[in-house]
Every structure is written in structure tokens, then in C-alpha cells.
Amino acid sequence: MTILKRALQFFITCTILSLLTLLSLYYYVKSDIPSVNVLKEVQLQTPMQVFTKDGKLINQFGEKRRIPVKIEDIPQPLIDAILATEDNRFYEHFGIDPIGIVRSFIVLVSTGEKKQGASTITMQLARNFFLTREKAYIRKVKEIFIALHIEQLLSKDEILALYLNKIELGNRAFGIGAAAQVYYGKELNELTLPQMAMIAGLPKAPSALNPIRNATRAKARRNVVLGRMYKEKYIDRSSYEKAKNAPITAQRHGAEIELYAPYISEMVRAYMVERYGTDKAYNSGFRVFTSVESDIQAAAQQALVNNLHKYDMRHGYRGPEKTLWQFESETPWTEQAILAHLKSVKEIAPLHAAVVTSISEQSATVLAKSGAYHTIKWAGLSWARAFISQTRQGLPPKTANDILVPGMQIWLRQHQNEWQLSQYPTLSSALVSLDPQDGRIKALVGGYSFTQSQYNRATQAKRQVGSNIKPFIYSAAMESDYSLATIINDAPINHWDKSQRYAWRPRNSPDVYSGPIRIRRALAQSKNVVSVRLLQGVGLHQSADHLLKFGFQDEDINRSESLALGSAAMTPLEMARGMSTFANGGHLIDPYFISEIQDAYGNTLGSAQPLIACDEEQLEMNAHTCAPQVISEQNAFLVSSAMHSAIWGGGSWRHKTGWTGTGWRAQNLKRRDLSGKTGTTNESIDTWFSGFNHNVLTTVWVGFDDASKPLGRVSYNNNLGKNQLVGAESGAISAQPAWIEFMRTALNNQPLAPIEPPPGLISVRIDLKTGLLSHKNDHTSRFEYFEPGTVPTKYVLDKGASTPFDDPLPIQDELF
Template identity: 30%
Template sequence: MAVAWKPVAVGAIVFLAWLFARAWWTVRTFDPDRPARSAAIFDVQGRLIGSVGAPRSAFVPLDRIPRALVEAVLATEDTRFYQHPGIDPVGIARALLANVRARGVVQGGSTITQQLARTLFLTTERTLVRKLDEAAIALMLERRFSKDRILELYLNRVYFGEGATGVGAAAFTYFGKLPSQLSLGESAMLAGLIRAPSALSPYRDMDASLRRRRVVLARMVEVGYLSPAQAEAAASEPVHLAGVRGGIAPWYIDYLAPILERQFGFNLVQRGGLRVHTGFDLRMQEAAIRALGRRQGAIVAIDPRSGDVKAMVGGRDYLESQFNRATEARRQPGSAFKPFVYAVALEQGWQLNSIVQDVPRDFDGYRPHNYRDRYWGPVTLKHALVMSLNVGSVWLASQVGVDRALALASALGITTLTPDDRNLAATLGGLRVGVSPLEMAQAYAAFANGGLSYPVRPFVRVVDEDGYVWYDQPSPQGRRVLSPQVAYLLTDALRDALQRGTGQVARLDRPAAGKTGTTDRLVSAWFVGYTPDLVAAVYVGNDDGTPVGGTGGVLAAPIWKAFMEGALRGRPSQDFPVPDGVVTGIDVDIFSGRRAGGLCRWVERDAFVAGTEPSGWSLCVIGIQPAGKGARPQEPFAGSEAPLTAPAEPGGGAGAPLPSEGGEPSGR
């Protein structure tokens, strides 16, 4: 047995020798006086959008950092900093015991020196080799630098959130002060951010930040830095945030930063001087900011041919709220979800002139309603989508299968669907979790792009200061989700929605298509639409769930129109290319689905897969009685969305309310 262990022991010795040799070389060649370089973010025209990482700000010497901040950091991050050699077996044991008692990870065992090693040289991945690297580098840092120098480097390199690296940037970002001007309460708040800077930022969650401040102050009392009275006074200090944040695309920078860090590592992004080239367009961003104005909500636009993010506005005022509604909000989409049902029907062989039954009915206890209880009876599939008929759409979902519609939505990029969504209420956007504007834009992009779906592409090329290329993807590869014919037929219907349906207010002077969405009690309003070269999702909604006072056609559609006109100004108009095997321009009677005769009043112009065009003609005899409750409209009206009630859930009461369409008049 002893002989069998010899190769293992020799291998372990060789590995550890190599590990420490690498750590020695890493620390030896490290220049602590070389300033960290933030990652510069450029738009599609090479214009600077902003930066991610350490600002090019002055290094703050340890003697200019208030003692209260130093002690707050030591109390919470490494109370035995001045006693251990870089790693702390006592601290590791204490953290292990605390975690066992709490039955979860509540305390870490890393020293300040280990954290500095990780920040300067390593990634945040949790592997044994990385932890060994961290420990070896920490020991070498302690051999080269004094304790005060290590603490100084740490306080100038640690990340405090909101793009602030180091105490100088943090003091200015949060309080608009120099570090030397910080109060005890402010120092404790900053120290508390180190553990989880994004989750604990007072800009994002003031209550969480205040609770964490109390924890830091209590810890300072425990180790003898403060008296209980001093801690209580500091905990009662009012917080006055400086609001030093923003820029023209702050939500996009916030969205981009964690993606870069996951792919290239925190240290390289925060300090490596990367140059990140994107498909973002600052001119389009300006148009999005103007279009949204003072409405609370979001606009996100992408290029359907590449997945490039072109513009992103996550709210009306970044200084007021940094919550990115374009990417983080999960809201009910209302009737903006209906196109997924209609796309499935077209994939199954239904045509735009196929007849849909818009008649009041009970779907196993689920009773959707149209706007103002007005029903059209049997109408074409295209007319049901153009007018956003709730009952007709639910009937169609019952025929083609709501599971198939959910599967298509998922394939198009919607990631938040759950098993609870497997009911007909999903047709009208009654989803358990909701969707984000970014994912809705990505899903609609396949309609604009002939059925090809591209993953959202946050950036195109990444190089460092030495010219080394870390990432380059000039030609992304699309994935076919819909046939070109189906994508075109659906677009043909959604174009008509802008001409005579619920989206008339969004009509442009160029080919465009789109769909409105409104939820119960007018809580959320949507418009998702596209041209061949740009797709944009507009969401309007208050964070507290209070009504916005209008529908998708009234609120979101005008914002979408204003954005698209500004974003596409100066660009040549493009039409949607007609794929092989499709014929266009056939007049159809909406009630029979046949070719429209001379007496027909209700006519739509449809596209067809070649060979499926209607052969018969409709006489359109006047005086046909309408089906269902209420009279058939005598004049075209846009918008038939109405509140819906979910079917009974297993073990629950029937008719549980779900957010959905709240009714969308034309907006005229």
C-alpha cells in the first residue's frame, strides 16, 4: 500500500511546487502602481458609449481613508487580518461552523489578502484549483507587501457596485464625497456592499442596504471598534444618495457588464483595458429616450438579422430607479402573445383565409370575452388576429394546441414559461411569470427575418490594450424556427394590424408589422413591432401595479411609432421579401374566406402559399345575421381584447383572475 501511494505523493508535491512557482512569478511581475483600466464600450459607429470597471481616478492612500471605513471593512471581511499570514485557518474553521449551524452559506473564510488575489489575478469560478491558486498567491502577496500596503491595495481595487471600484469611486458614486468626508454611517454602508454589491446597493434596494449597515455596525461593536451607542447613532443616520450615475445608455451598460464578466472574468473586464465593440446605435438610443419620455416602462430594439442590441431604455429616469425594465421586468404581455398561436396554426397548414369561430362559448369552464362583448362570428384567421379577437384566438388555440404555441414561444427565445401556463389563458397573455421586453423583441425578430432566429448579441468584438482579440463574431449564425412562408404569412397579417386593426396608431410611412397588448385593469400596455431591419418592443407600466390609464394601442403604439421614425430616419424604406412559393394580393371576404366579389364590403387582401388560394367566390349577400351575443359591428373597429379568467386550477377555485387583455379600442 505504501508503494502505491508514492506516485500520488510525488504528483501532489510536483503540483504544489508548480502552483507556488506560478504564484511567485505572478506576484513578482505585478506592478501595484499601474492604474487599472476600465473596459471601454463602443457603438456600431465607433462612438464611446461608456465604460465598465475601474474608473481612471486617483489612488487613495491608506492614511486618507477614514479609520471608520477601514475598521468596518476589517470587522466584516477579516477581523484577524493583522494576525494571519494570508490565509486564516481560524477564520476558515469559524466560517465552517457558522455555515453548519445555519445550514447554508452565511459566512466566508476568505481573507482580505485572498480577496485581493482573486480580484487582481483570478476569476470568480468556484473550483478547487482556483481556490488553491488564490491561497498560493495570497501567501506570496504577504511575502512581498506589508499588511498596510495590502489593505491599501484592497480598498482601492475592491468592487462596491454601480460601476464603482475602489473607495474613491464608491464615495463619489454613492455620496458625492471624498473618502475622507464620509461619516460613520456612510462608511458602514460602503463596507456592507462588498459582500454583495449588486443586491445590496442602496440605489437598487435601500431597505436591504440599511439592514446590511446595521449588521456591519453590530459587528464593529462585537470586535470592539464601537460602543453600542455609537453604532445606534450611525444606524439612525439618514442616507442622502448623490445620484452620480447615468449617461446616455446606463441600462445597456448595466446589462452588458455581468455578461462580459461571466465570459472574460471580473479582473480582465474591470481592470484589463478592454475595448468592447457592439452593434448598439447611440442615435437609436437617443430616439428611444425621446420616445419613452416620462412614461414608466421600457424600449428595447434589436437587429433581426444579427441579434445585435441597437437601443435599450429601462425606465423613464435612471437616477430615479436603476431597475432595468427592458431585461429584468417580467410582465404579462396581453395580446402581444397571440402571434405565437397564429404562427403554430400556419405551420400546421391553416391559411390566412381559414375560418375562425369568434362566438361566445365555454372552454371547459373558461369563458373569455371580447371587447364590449362584441363578436364577429365566423371570420378569417387573419381578421381575428388583425382585430385581436379574444374568443376567436382562444378557439384557434383549442384547435391547434396551446402546448405547441408555448413550445414555439420558447424556441423563439421566451425563457420564463412554466408548466402552469399550459392552459388556454396563455393565448391572451395570461402567464404565471410574464415576459421581458427584450425576450419579446427577440421572439418577434424571427417573424421579421423570414423565420430565422438569432440569439441576442450584446457585443461583436473584444480586444485588449495590446491588440489581442478575445472575441470576434462578425457573422452570427441564425437558427430556423419557422418556414419562410409561415413567417411571411404572419407578417402579412401583422402588417394589416397596423393598417386597419389594433395597431393603427403605430402606422409608419414604410412597411411595418406589429401587435398590441393590454392587461387587465390597464396595468400594462405593449406594442411589439418590426420592419425588415429593426424590431422593437415597447412596454408601459408602473412598478407598483397601478393602472397606466390606457391600452397598448393608445399608449405603447404611439411610443413605438415615435421611436421607429427617429431610429430609421434617413434609412431607405425596405419591404419584406416575398419567399418562393407565396402569392400575394388576393382579395378575400372576411366572413366566408372566399375570393371577394363585387358586392363584398368586408374585404382583406391576403397572401397564400401557392396552390392554397381560394377558388370559389363569395356573393356577400347583405342581411346575414351575426352569430353570438351582440350585433356584428357595422363599421370596422380595432380592438376586441377584454379581461379573461383563468380556468380552474387543480385544488383551487375556478375562475382565478389572471392578468390579460383589458380591451383595446383603436386609439383613434
């Protein structure tokens, strides 16, 4: 009894001393123990992902790769692998594992070294969130107390989910969701047992044990995990043996970018940083769905790239990037030396670096950076006459030796499944396509290559718009009681400017004049002097003020008569927004590029609520959802109708009165629902094409970033045959081909969507020559639309019909 009594006293004393020690330790470290309440609303550092409207990943921003997963979405074998390896009694202990602590203590006493830890998953979670990995006794004490707090605050499943999403697993992968993607390019539920075991083995030493850096050590660690799973009866013998002998299949996988669209994703990044701040934007796991459609965006990027290469090719070949050895005078480089050199060459898609190794009469063999040999056939070489200047090209080559010799480092581009000699385009371009009914940006491209230049020309480049301004000038005229049948004198202007003491002589381009001409045809054929006369007739300031209705900035509008010829400067996005007004019945929409923002778990945080172009019924029912109407529906239709003639022309070709508009090449799309307008500035420095139907509006700009550099002109290349673009560069030659290529995809399988005439217009038959009313029903007349009050009041005479300019004091000419 005495022995038992003393033993009991000793036990009680030890217990009290232990409790006092723990209490003392707690108060000693209490001030350093952070509050674990933050775990209830923890924000894991998860990168922001940017998607197309239809859900394809186009970019990812953030330093850490993390794909948060819910506990119910984690495969059970992966949970088993983690528990078997890291904390098999996780669901049984209260945050610390006494058995593990005793085992660790015995190892320490017997060896004198801290070879074995006793950290539970909860303790690891405490360390990962609040402490360092330093092996110190005081850190372990803090770890224990924090773990106890965590167990009181969270359920076991919540703790495990946080741990599996937080843990570092190498190669910038944090959490098991990211590890599955980084090492295997898979979702968690697609992983095999060996792959799950591999991931489960990484927490011990993510850098040293990851299968990309050290496959041998990674395999050994994986098999340890499999052995633990077998011992704990999570898997049977057969599964263990099969998985243990499986090969290492891990490879480095980046984010699964399905469509690289850097200009639109950079717009998203800038917006999110401005709205949420850098840290929150990059690390909160936002999922941002843009407004662009993947197939339409891809078509826009391809059309822009193709168009710039076509311009570059017709202006001539500027020569190789460099010459590695002199043909016939120096020893050719070995294949190994060539590849070593090409390894340092930075490629910009879609161009590939290569070196010419041999030449045949009309072909060349090259060694590409990839290590593959390619043959460039004559079809891929024959374009390459020498570049002399923007206005001059050399003679067409006759053999491959006229272009290349062995030793030249060149660029290749694959076109229509054939290799083609290429070069970096020196030209720039931008394309914006949107839904004119609500402003949704369907596609946006800001340049040839984001890698080459992050300058977004679609939203940042204010360039002179040239004749793209004319629809807005004509809209001002329609508002001032002109009509599409009004006759204006298309004749040279010689205007003396007293203040500047010089004569201003605006000219048509080309320098051809038609005399008296209807406004419809003048806009369709982009008559410069008619645009000037209309601006003079309406009034300079009244016309400029009218332009402000379309969302343009006053500081960008040059209030001089040159405004009629496009001296105003606007971005392609601003131009697309303004043009949309003619496609949607006169409403000024606000373009938007973000459709929805979600948090890391897919919960919607916000979505676009655009104002739409309403009809009268919608306006009466939901006026607050309608975009402001800045011009009348009738005005918008009349201008769009004239722009329709810019593509389809008019008159009768059978009776030799047919004529074409400047946008006639768009007839290749074989759609009668399209309206459009070319734009070219002086010396072809800026070129434009804007065109639309009811549902899609697209603006293309082409020019050099150096706003003083003209696009030049092109001579005929005998090697290329028919259908060449030759002569001076212009909106129709430089910009419209990209518009046509893009719209071919954007409108594919889409029903016709013409701009329908609104109520309130009057349609009467007019004489094509005079614009007066006509009784005839033949090629000399057509039906024309008028706003009330602008309909002609006189009929043309059957014989000897006169125009207003035959009168002694012409009514319209009084304005000038």
C-alpha cells in the same frame, strides 16, 4: 613612491570592502527582491471603458483613472519636462545616478536630514511597482538592486513609458494620459506647455501640489519645472517667460461620457466580470464596444422618458415634494436659505429641483437648484389637474394658484425649450430594439432612471404579454392548415370547466363582436375570442409547444386556454427575439450587445460572430453561419402580413367597409413597410407594442413594477384640446406612443424595407365577407396569400352569398 603605494593599497582596500559590502547587502536583501520579469508583461490598472458601436464613451468602470499611452504618442515637450524635473541624466546612467547619490549624501552630511532624494526614474519605477514610499535605508538598497535588474531587462524607452503610465498624479489619475483628461479634459497632444509643466510637477506630491486643491502651490511647482526646462535648454527664454505667466487652467474633469447609457453598460459590466473576474475586468483597460448605435440609443432613452411623463401628466398632479413655508402665514425663506436647502436635494435627470417664489394668474416663478430663476408659463402648468386615483382626475385648473403656491418644492422639466411643472413618474417601462436579421441590439433601455432603480426591466422583468402573444398563436394555426382567409366566429364563448367547476367567459376588449370574421382581420383587430378558438382548434399543448420554437421558456408558458389571451410571462428582450422570427423569414436569432472587445492598446481580443437569418443561397453556401429556421418562411410572412393590417387596416372607406387595426396610430410614421401588434392584459396591468420592418424590430413594455397595480383610465382635460389620449390605458395608448417616437428616429432616412412574400405562396382573389374565391375586382374582394393546400376551392355566389356559418354543420365550428 611610498605614498603612492599606500594610496593605491587604500584605494584597492576600499574598493574590495565596498564590493564586499554591496555583495553582502545584495545577499541580505536578495530574498526580498521580487522578480522584475513581470514588467515584461505588466498589466497596468486601467479602467474598463464601454463604448457605443460608433465609438462614443457611455461608461467607465474601475477605481483608477488611467489612459495608457505609447512612448511615441507622448509629446516631446512633456518628456522633456519630466526628464528635466525628475531625472535629467536618465538616458545616460545605468539605473542609478552616482552624481545624484553623491549630491544627496553631501546634503545629508551637511544638514543631518534626508532633504534630497537621489532616485532615478528607474528607481522610482522600482518603488512604484514593488516597494513602498517609506524613507528607509534598506528600502533604498532594494530600490537600487531592482533598478539595476530593470535596466538589464528593459530598454530606456520601455522604462520611461511604464513610468509615465504608472505614476500617481492626484485626483485618482494614474499616468500622464489620465492626468491630461482629469485636469484639462484633453488628449496629450492638445496640452499647452504650461499644462505639460503642471503635470510634470505632480509626481513629487500629487495631493499637495495638484492645481485643483492648491492652485498657488501648484503654480509655484509648475514654474520650478519650467525653470528646469529653461536651464537644461529644452525651451528658450521667450517660451519660459510666456509659460511662467500663464494662468492656472486646470479643472476637475470626469471621464468624457458622450452618451450615458447605464442599462446597456451595466449588462457589459456584468458580462465582463463573469468572463474575466472582477479585478481583471476593472483594471485591465478593456475597451468594450457595444452593439448599440449612439443616436438610436439616445432616441430610445428620450422616447421612453417622454412617454412616461405623458402618462404621468394625463393622470394628474400628485402635488409638491414638500412645502418649505406656509404661504400667507409664515415668513418666506430667503434666497440663500432656499439654495442651501436645494443643495441637499438629489436630482435625477431630466428633473430639476426648484422652489416656487411667486405666482401670477397663469404663470409661476421658481428658484432652481442651479441658482437661476425660471418662469413656468401656462402651457407648462395647465396639465396639472389633481391626481385622485389611477382612474380619476380632478377638475382642470384655471389659474396657476389652483396648482401651486409660494414655498412649494417642486420638480421642473425642460420640454421643447420651455420649463414645465413635472414629477417623478411612478410608472415603469422598457424598450428593446434590434436588427431581426442577426440579433444585434440597436438600443436598450431598462427603465426611467438607472439612478432611481438599477433593475433592468428589458432583461429581467417577466411580465404577462397580453395580446402580444397572438401572432404566435396565429402562427401555430397557420402551421395547422388555417389561412388568413379562414372564417372564424367572433362571438362570446361560454366554456364550462368541469375540473374547476366554473364557466370561463373570455371577452373581446372592447366587448364588441363581429360574427364571422377572417383570420387576417381578427389578428389585426386583436379579437380575443378568435384567438381562443384558434388555440382550441389547434390544440392547447400543440400551440404551447409551437411557442417554444420562438425561444420562450416552457416554465413561462401557462398551459391553459388563457394562453391565447397572453397569460404567458416574458421579458421585453425575449418578446423582441420571438417577434424577430416574423421579420426575418422564420429564423430564431440570438440577441447580442457586445460587438468587439479590445485591450488597453486597441488590439482586438474578440468580436461578435452572430448567426444570421439566411436565404436559400446563403444556407447552401455557409450553413454554419445561419440561425436555425424554426418556422417556415411562408408562415412568417403570413403572420407579418396580418400584423401589417394591424397598422393599416383594410376594406374600403369610400364604400363604408373600411376598418382599422389596433395599431393604427403608427400610420403617423407614413411608412407602408411596418407591421405591429398591441398587447394589453386584464385591467391594463401590462401594456405592450411590438412592431417591425425587415431591418428594425422594437418592443416597448409599460407597467408598474408592482404587478398588481393597473394603469387605470383617463378623462378628458379641457385645458389640453384635441389629440389627447383618453379612456382606458392599453397597449395602443400607453406603449405605442413611445414606439412611434422612437421609430421616427430609428427609421429616419432609411429606405422602405417591407417583408417580401417568399417563394411557394399562392396569391388569389378572395371575397372579403366569406373568404371564398371571388371573380370580382372591386371593394368586396382582395388578393390574399395562401400556402399550398390551404387555398379555397369554392367561389362565392354572386347573389345571396353564404358564409360557412350558414351551413347546418359548419366545418370550422366543428372544432369548437
